[in-house]
Amino acid sequence: MAIKLISVSEDYWGDDFPESMPALAQVLLGTGGQKEYNFTGKQRALCRAGMTVVFRYDGYLLGEGEVVDVRDDGWQMIYRPTRVYRPPVRGSNFFKAGASIYYEFTSAQLAKIRAGVEAESSDPYPKTGEKPGMTTHRIGQDAVRKSALSRYKNRCCLCGVDDPRLLVAGHIRGWARGEKQRGQPENVVLMCLLHDGMFGKGLMSLKPTTYQPEFAEKALPVRTLKLARKITRAFRGPTRSPPSDELLRWHRKHVFLGDE
Ligand SMILES: [Zn+2]
Incomplete structure (x- = not known):
């Protein structure tokens, strides 16, 4: 089975990127359970279920995980952390520095890496006591x-506008408000700037289950309401991971300015 090197890029983490390497290792590999990792382009679609992945950042190897599933056309990897290297080991001790991001280790190399990590700190996580629930680290x-564009086929789910410059992958439950829901595909809808703006400001919502668009009639000027109605069609669902009823109910309760 192939062993893949995953080069962690901080490009898309923004302010959420951990401030130290131990903190990064903790985010990627700390605690049991499953985690999500979203790729940022070049490494997409290179992982398969069952693969061992070794995380690298800034020339150091941080630890390992086992790929459980690959979703969203390869953009998202679900993995189970299996080993954290404490302290992180220098990658160039085991392979040529600057090796391609597509780098694959041999089993012999992996054995060497493991041997290079201090023995007392390299125990795999125990299988027992793991939480089945999904934990999520900051997703680029x-x-x-990219995932939303793919799932919604590059079109606003409410009017069909298909210029990527006018499309927003918006959160149903806002980024800051729903830490747990961050980046979950069920929490992300692809809308044009107008629909995203109306949705985000609570001037519009979607009914759970039916996804029927509804406007906050009393909160909107008549002309705007009329125009919005004119361009809004029935919700066109994504190829997978449609908005969850729970999140839509949350939006209606906490954001929507119209009548329930
Ligand atoms: Zn639209």
Whole structure:
């Protein structure tokens, strides 16, 4: 089975990128359970379920995980952390520095890496006591957007506008408000600037289950309401991971300015 090197890029983490390497290792590999990792372009679609992945950042190897699933056309990897290297080991001790991001280790190389990590700190996580729930680390906004564009086929889900410059991958439950829901595909809808703006400001919402668009009639000027109605069609769902009813209910309760 191939062993893939995953080069962590901080390009898309923004302010959420951990401030130290131990903190990064903790985010990527700390605690049991499953985690999501969203790729940022070049490494997409290179992982398969069952693969071992080794995370690298800034020339150091941080630890390992096992790929559980690959979703969203390869943009998202679900993995289970299996080993953290404490302290991180210098990658160039085990392979040529600057090796391609597509680098694959041999089993012998992996064995060497493991041997190079201090023995007492390299125990795999125990299988027992793991939480089945999904934990999510900061997902690159770029990956969220790419995934949404793909799932919604590059079109606003409410009017069909198909110019990427006018499309926004918006959160149903806002980024700051729903830490747990960050980046979950069920929490992201692809809308044009107008629909995203109306949705984000609570001037419009979607009914759970039916996804029927509804406007906050009393909060909108008559002309705007009329125009919005004119261009808004039935919700066109994504190829997968449609908005969850729970999140839509949350939006209606906390954001929507119209009548329930
Ligand atoms: Zn639209």
